[in-house]
Amino acid sequence: xxxxxxxxxxxxxxxxxxxxxxxxxxxxxxxxxxxxxxxxxxxxxxxxxxxxxxxxxxxxxxxxxxxxxxxxxxxxxxxxxxxxxxxxxxxxxxxxxxxxxxxxxxxxxxxxxxxxxxxxxxxxxxxxxxxxxxxxxxxxxxxxxxxxxxxxxxxxxxxxxxxxxxxxxxxxxxxxxxxxxxxxxxxxxxxxxxxxxxxxxxxxxxxxxxxxxxxxxxxxxxxxxxxxxxxxxxxxxxxxxxxxxxxxxxxxxxxxxxxxxxxxxxxxxxxxxxxxxxxxxxxxxxxxxxxxxxxxxxxxxxxxxxxxxxxxxxxxxxxxxxxxx
Numbered sequence: 195x196x197x198x199x200x201x202x203x204x205x206x207x208x209x210x211x212x213x214x215x216x217x218x219x220x221x222x223x224x225x226x227x228x229x230x231x232x233x234x235x236x237x238x239x240x241x242x243x244x245x246x247x248x249x250x251x252x253x254x255x256x257x258x259x260x261x262x263x264x265x266x267x268x269x270x271x272x273x274x275x276x277x278x279x280x281x282x283x284x285x286x287x288x289x290x291x292x293x294x295x296x297x298x299x300x301x302x303x304x305x306x307x308x309x310x311x312x313x314x315x316x317x318x319x320x321x322x323x324x325x326x327x328x329x330x331x332x333x334x335x336x337x338x339x340x341x342x343x344x345x346x347x348x349x350x351x352x353x354x355x356x357x358x359x360x361x362x363x364x365x366x367x368x369x370x371x372x373x374x375x376x377x378x379x380x381x382x383x384x385x386x387x388x389x390x391x392x393x394x395x396x397x398x399x400x401x402x403x404x405x406x407x408x409x410x411x412x413x414x415x416x417x418x419x420x421x422x423x424x425x426x427x428x429x430x431x432x433x434x435x436x437x438x439x440x441x442x443x444x445x446x447x448x449x450x451x452x453x454x455x456x457x458x459x460x461x462x463x464x465x466x467x468x469x470x471x472x473x474x475x476x477x478x479x480x481x482x483x484x485x486x487x488x489x490x491x492x493x494x495x496x497x498x499x500x501x502x503x504x505x506x507x508x509x510x511x512x513x514x515x516x517x518x519x
Contacts, residue, residue: 225250233513264490365482
């Protein structure tokens with residue numbers, strides 16, 4: 195099956211230029227507050243809390259699915275227009291386009307033309323572009339940011355040629371700079387959020403090792419099968435001590451967990467307008483470049499809220515009954 199290079203061009207144009215019902219804020223407000231953990235709370239209390247979070251998660255997932263379905267429908271409907279946009283933006287000559295679109299042309303010839311166009315337009319090889327199409331969304335964003343930096347660096351070397359003193363190119367130049375700064379801000383804010391989780395995981399690992407060291411000899415005293423009265427008494431005492439240790443572990447880790455989740459909330463709220471502005475900038479760039487691609491303003495916002503909900507749902511993870519034996 196021959197590769198559809200035109201769609202690869204469309205993807206590249208989207209990555210470089212974009213960079214890529216209830217509102218996210220409304221759904222975020224529907225999530226319950228970070229609970230004060232009672233390490234011996236009734237199971238019904240935990241189930242009720244998790245059910246509240248799950249309902250909001252379902253609503254967020256519904257919005258994400260709707261946006262993705264709309265985007266896919268738009269792509270299918272606009273497939274021809276997207277390819278036309280890709281051709282126009284690629285700077286290909288009519289001869290190159292004809293060679294690329296020839297159904298009876300050889301794969302070698304198509305790759306040669308495609309590689310030439312990609313190299314001249316974006317300074318990357320077709321092989322690298324094909325690898326990008328298989329990357330994760332995060333890796334695609336990092337790759338696109340790198341390409342955008344390269345393109346901006348080239349533009350800075352010859353700003354007169356880049357802007358040509360006309361309003362459109364001047365606006366594109368300014369938008370590309372803002373897009374780069376916004377993408378960097380998103381990455382920085384996302385890294386701060388990730389760092390909170392990483393710090394919590396590090397603290398958990400330390401305390402877990404301490405707990406396991408205390409639990410190991412007690413577990414060896416647990417009796418199974420036929421046991422003497424003395425063994426049963428020792429086993430029951432060990433089980434009681436194991437539970438007490440887990441409760442103390444919960445009482446130490448749960449406040450740390452609650453504090454981490456509380457730190458996440460304002461950071462997620464602050465990230466939402468940055469996501470929207472980045473989408474707006476990308477859409478304006480696409481419009482100026484006459485690229486028929488629309489970046490959903492709220493998709494990244496919903497994803498950020500969903501990830502926060504996942505962290506919130508784990509608030510009771512250190513409760514004795516929840517802890518993995």
